[in-house]
Amino acid sequence: MKMRDLEQRTGVNRETIRVYLRHGLMPEPSRPATNVADYGEEHAQAVIAIRKLQKEKRLPLHMIKRALDGDATAMPADASAFPHLDRLIAARVGVDDSLVPLSSVLGLNPKAMDDARALEKIGAIKLVKRGKALHLGRIDAQLVGIWGDMRAAGYTEELGFHPEVCKLHVEAATNLAHAELKIFLENLEGRSPEGPAAQMAQVALTSLLSFFGLVRVRTVLEDLRSRAATVRAQTRRPGATHADPRAEPSRVRK
CATH class of the missing domain: 1.10.1660 (Multidrug-efflux Transporter Regulator; Chain: A; Domain 2)
Incomplete structure (x- = not known):
């Protein structure tokens, strides 16, 4: 969407939106050409969230920026700050629900x-x-x-x-996400303000995804090596036939 569309979508004028951009409160728009800026739903959600924080929490822009940068003293530490958390996370990681x-x-x-x-x-x-x-x-x-x-x-x-x-994969990812969110909210609700919580959630989305992926890769490699070792051991036996590499590896006594 263009700037005029973003204005209509959010009810916020372009001068205010540009101030949000200058303060680093929302992601930069994509620029396919010089003097051309395209905005997505993530920008609309960010503008709406910032506006609500200004009006409902009476937070000035510099305080919102400090909160988004991880300053735990910049926002009120109460559960009522969580309603805009999903919008802030979505805007920061570039999720577009359109x-x-x-x-x-x-x-x-x-x-x-x-x-x-x-x-x-x-x-x-x-x-x-x-x-x-x-x-x-x-x-x-x-x-x-x-x-x-x-x-x-x-x-x-x-x-x-x-x-x-x-x-x-769908079942594993869904169960993991529900469990992660439960732990996240139980540990942070009432303690960490919305801005820092959004920052922490963003880190978790990327860092723990890498953590999960690396554990998965390591497990697959270890399993493949174990199966390959089993096949080699069986083919060395006199008169042995080639074993099915998909078979469960046997335990080797030391």
Whole structure:
């Protein structure tokens, strides 16, 4: 959206929005060309959140900036500060909740229509019908595109790989996210102001995702090495046949 659209979306004039940008309270717009600025839903959510913090919490801009930078003394430490937390997090990590046509994903995934329906069945995404066309959120569109990347890498239906295999990942990620949020809110509610909490949540979203990914990679590598060692040990035996590498590794006594 352009600046005039952002003004209409938020009810805040462009001069005020530019002040927010100068204070570093919201992400910079994308600039596809000189003197051209494009704003997304994350900018609208940031403007609305900042405005509410000004009006409801009576916080000046410099205090909001300090809070977003992690200054725990900059905002009131009470639970009523949490309602705008999701907007601040979304704006800081660039999440856009607006819908896009499913057809827009076809460039990334030629089988997007079929894959989207399969992914919806396992709870990975949500499709919304507008008129005669299906739409989905931008994150959901990325998920459909990712499965297209998997197929392009060789994970095809002919080899037994269907979008439904992601059900394991959906369930694990959903359960993990619920558990993380429960711990986060229980430990911080009433203690950490909204701005610092948003900062901490942003760090958790990125750092713990890397932590989880590295543990997963390490586990896969250890499992593969163990299975390979089992196969080598079995093939060294006189008259041994090649073992199925998918078999469970046997325990070796020391």
